[in-house]
Amino acid sequence: MRLAFLGTPEFSVACLAELVAAGHEIACVYSQPPAPRGRGHDLKPSPVHAFAESLGLSVRTPASMKTAEEIKAFRALDLDAAVVVAFGQILVREVLEAPRLGCFNLHASLLPRWRGAAPIQRAIMAGDAVTGVQVMRMSEGLDEGPVLMGEQVRIDALETAGTLHDKLAAVGARMLPVALGAIERGAARETPQSEDGVTYARKIKAAEARIDWTRPAAEVDRHIRGLSPFPGAWFEAPSDKGPVRVKALLSRVEDGEGAPGVALDEALLIACGDGAVRLLKAQREGKGAQDAEVFVRGFPLAAETVLA
Incomplete structure (x- = not known):
């Protein structure tokens, strides 16, 4: 035709x-x-x-x-x-x-x-x-x-x-x-x-990409995966040079309790409003995407770190 x-x-x-x-x-x-x-x-x-x-x-x-x-x-x-x-x-x-x-x-x-x-x-x-x-x-x-x-x-x-x-x-x-x-x-x-x-299915807006850790873990997980790889759900992590924007590109729900946005271990288990999510892949601003174990070697996040 x-x-x-x-x-x-x-x-x-x-x-x-x-x-x-x-x-x-x-x-x-x-x-x-x-x-x-x-x-x-x-x-x-x-x-x-x-x-x-x-x-x-x-x-x-x-x-x-x-x-x-x-x-x-x-x-x-x-x-x-x-x-x-x-x-x-x-x-x-x-x-x-x-x-x-x-x-x-x-x-x-x-x-x-x-x-x-x-x-x-x-x-x-x-x-x-x-x-x-x-x-x-x-x-x-x-x-x-x-x-x-x-x-x-x-x-x-x-x-x-x-x-x-x-x-x-x-x-x-x-x-x-x-x-x-x-x-x-x-x-x-x-x-x-x-x-x-x-x-x-309304168009994805930049304003909705930031992660709200007060939401239940299942919702945070779906938010991360639904916006990966673009535009990328993101949060800010503290560093010696000030807040660093990090995109979360892959995650799964795991057991865990704590204040929303607090790291529960050194391997990117983050507390949510109900439960926790384990970040499996992340990307720092200006860097490439990395699996979690590689990411934390270059940018360690200690337990009790508060993410925004």
Whole structure:
């Protein structure tokens, strides 16, 4: 089929690769505009943009798909269908109706749970046991269209947003060509989403990344894993040179009692409002991520140290 692919982050790259490998004609790739990245804050293309250019595909990076110019350009592509995977913009009706067969979205949750921008992180933070990937026909509402195909994925006890991201990306990349084949044959079955159980995965804000040690250990653990590796749940630890910001990247719940935020041993067991969490991986500001035993050799935290 003649397709447009709309995607931006690393999650979307494998999906584009599979569509190319399946022999679909990619008329154009759309991605968010280049943004400041890295320490130098230089403008760099998104992962999808860079990958598409490496394949010699045509790329457009409009700040908005709502302008008359972009709608006209999209219509002129004469598409069979458009595939959207974490693009980052809302598509207006004129865009949704332009392809002959419609626009289809790969979403990283089991809809209607976790509609919106951060379904992977929110599923872990909420303590969900399973999540998944689904292909749906797009409508003007936020992730409200009928579902064509889906697959469940278990969320393991030590799952982070990073590891779950990779699992879901692999499942989604495998699923997309199958779904498009069914769409092309007219064999896709569309199931309306339930009106019950709707939740929204609001965008992760920097202000919510700081760890609140007064919360129960189970919640702190999910908070840490749900925000790992990015943006990273963090706390401040005392040092001779003043407070040092530390990101907690992996944890598990363990037995322990004490004032919230107090280290209960020298191996990163930290008391919470109810119980304790053991930090298994951490990262000091300006340093790389380290397993706990390596971290404490370079930055010891004695028992009774108070973390903020």
